[in-house]
Every structure is written in structure tokens, then in C-alpha cells.
Amino acid sequence: MAGTKRRFAPGNGMAYAILHYEMPPVGGGKRKENMMKKCRAAVIGCGNISVMHLDSITHLEGMELAAVCDVKRERAEAAAEKYHTKAYTDYTELLEKEKPDAVHLCLPHYLHIPAAREALKRGVHVLSEKPMSIRYEDAAETVQLAKSCGLQYGVIFQCRYNTPSQLVKKRITDGRLGRVKCARSTLTWYRPEDYYAGSDWKGTWDKEGGGVIIDQAIHSLDLANWFIDSTPVSVQASLHNRGHRSMAVEDTGEGLVRYENGSTLFFYAMNNYLVDEPIEIRLVCENGTARLSYDEAVIRYEDGTVETVKNQPQRIVSYTGGKPYWGSQHAVQIDQFYRAVRGEEALEISAEEALKIQKIICEIYRNPVERTCAEQLSGERADGERTDGERGQGDAGCV
Ligand SMILES: NC(=O)c1ccc[n+]([C@@H]2O[C@H](COP(=O)([O-])OP(=O)(O)OC[C@H]3O[C@@H](n4cnc5c(N)ncnc54)[C@H](O)[C@@H]3O)[C@@H](O)[C@H]2O)c1
16 A cells, blocks of 8 residues: 555554555556657546546647637637647547547547447547446447557546545455445535536437436436446336426435445435535445545444544645546546557456446446436437336336
């Protein structure tokens, strides 16, 4: 373990250890800078999240921003001016003319797959924002396409690089915590009506593919699923729209995922609260328990020791915008992606890896066992299935 250890005995005289964990250095150790091949990257979609990609590309070593693209010309031109690059409004034209090594997809959910395919067909590596798709089958086919082309295809799940997440994962895999027997994930956030009203794709089945589950809770569900690291065998969920009258999708979702190894994941997510409370994940493991949020992890072992870690934001890139709840780890994941592109190491969060949570998310939408506000949640979904209950109450989707 990288870091310092501090031991003390509290007042009750019981031997008690608090271990403070520090993140290993970004970049996985020494870099052969001279041998580093410069990668030309392009960003497609210049909306909210793009700043995390643009600042990372323009600050990381060995990178060059070849161009940006947005169908909204003013957004493309503003980004091009800020980052001193070329603007396009058609990504196929960008791909043809600029021939970048890689593209970053920061698009509405339903457009990630078509753009990924266009890039992969032209021999361009792809780093997609989450979710990679709104349909599991499309995502799986695109993973195969990337494999057949021998290209890197990554999906952003930056929360895996938060210090608390890294420590908990390490303690599960090194056996100190051991296997996760049961997990609980809670997200209670607030997204006002104008968050949806101000977007031409959020809050819709065909473009966003769902609501709080596919957009916000996907990060915490991915973390919990990553910690459990087993094959899901069934998904039960209920979806509700309790407060967002102007949107079609759910603002509340809860459910249970059962795994092949006997583990279970209980989840509750809503963006109908008054404020954004910290996301919390609790794990009951073979040798102790863990509680983690964005800010810290507290691990209590059965022998009475406690290990804590505070989040340590990365310091390689300072972003010129963004929301606090996005964290700071985009640059770390983007840096890792390009080390994989250069052939220095294996891609950590590949699209194949991301398929695991994609499958669970799609099952949640395929098989909700109960709904409220049926008039809002009913109707034809993007994958052609009805959302208004052709499956009986209590059905559990098998994955
Ligand atoms: N990792 C995270 O924490 C995080 C946070 C926020 C958003 N996201 C994800 O990032 C993606 C984008 O979200 P956002 O909030 O930036 O959305 P946004 O609506 O602000 O930006 C999307 C942009 O894509 C552009 N666009 C649409 N169609 C296009 C096309 N055919 N070609 C080029 N540009 C096109 C739009 O004009 C818009 O500017 C989503 O998948 C979202 O879930 C991830």
C-alpha cells in the first residue's frame, strides 16, 4: 500500500489501528517521455461535460487537440476558440479531414453508438462518455466491432478513480475485506424541472434512454457492481415519476440485483429531493464492512481495525469549468486511455467492462415490476418495448 500508517490506542485500551491510504501516483510510475507518441484527439459534442475532456486533452502530456465538433455551430466555435483548434459541425467530416487517433464522445446518450461506429470503421479509437448506449444489444455489437478492428474503446466511469473507490476495491481484491456479500447504494439528489426543460434530449426515452438510473445512478451502480464482481442473475426494479411532470422518464428507481455468487445489491436513486446529498455505498464483506461516499471511505475490519481515506483530487489538470459532483478524475481516466492507445498498458475501463453495468441498467428498464404515474412512464421506448407492464407484477428480469 502506498502511504503512511498511523497507530494509536483509544481510551478503552483495545488495540486499534487507523490506516491512512494514499493514491498511487498518476501515470503508473515513471514514463518514458521521449518515446511517447503524440496522440491527436477530437471531442465530439461541446456541451456541459466537454470541458472535462478538453481541459484534460490540452493539459496531458503527449496529447494534441485536433478538432472539436458540435451540431450547434456556436458551441463548436466557442470551444475551438477557447482551445485553439478547428471547429466542425459534422463529425463524419471531422473524421475524414482530420483523421484523429481518437475521439471523445460527449453526446446525448442515443448518439454515442452511431458516432462510435463511424469512428471505429475509420480506424479511430473511441472514448465515450457514459452511458455507452441506451440499448444493450447495440453496445455489445459495437464492442465486437472495436475488437475486430483492434481498436481501444473506453467508457468514462471516472468515479472508479476516486481514492475511496480505489481503496475499497483494493481491500476486496487483496482479501482483507474479502468478497462482498451484500451491497446498498443510495442516491438522493435534486434536479429541477428546468434541468430537463432546458435540454432537447434529457427526460426522454428515445434520446436519454431513461432518467435517474441511466444518467445519475449509473456511476454508483457501476461502483457497487465493480466491487461485487460477479455475474448478475436477476434484476428486480420499480420506477416512478414522483415530481417531474414535464418529463417522460423516471425520477425515482429502486431495486435488487442478485448475483451468481450469492451477493445482492439493493439500490435506491431519486432526483426529486431538495438538495444533492452525498451518494453512499455500503458493503457487507466477508471480513468487515465498508462505507464510501465521494469524500471518504471508512472500512471496519472484523478484528477491530479501521481504515479510512479521504478523497484526493488529481492534480495533473485543473478544469476551467464543470460541476463539483463530476469529481476531478476525468483526467486520470483519459490519461490511462491514452496509455492503452500507445500500447503501454491494458485499457482499464474498456467498453467490454462497461457492458456489465450497461446490461444491468437495460434490465432495470426492461423489467420494472411496478410503476407510478403510469400515464407518464407508459409508452413506446427506444428499444421498441412497451414500458407499461406487459410483464406481470413481480416479474424479475434474468440477465
Ligand atoms: N461522467 C460524468 O460524470 C458525466 C457528467 C455529465 C454528463 N455526462 C455525459 O456526457 C454526455 C453529454 O452530456 P452533457 O451534459 O454534456 O450534454 P449536453 O446536451 O450539454 O451536450 C451534448 C452536446 O452534443 C451536441 N450534439 C448533439 N448531436 C450532435 C451531433 N450529431 N454531432 C455533434 N454534436 C452533437 C449538442 O449540441 C450538445 O452541445 C452524456 O452522455 C452524459 O450522460 C457524464
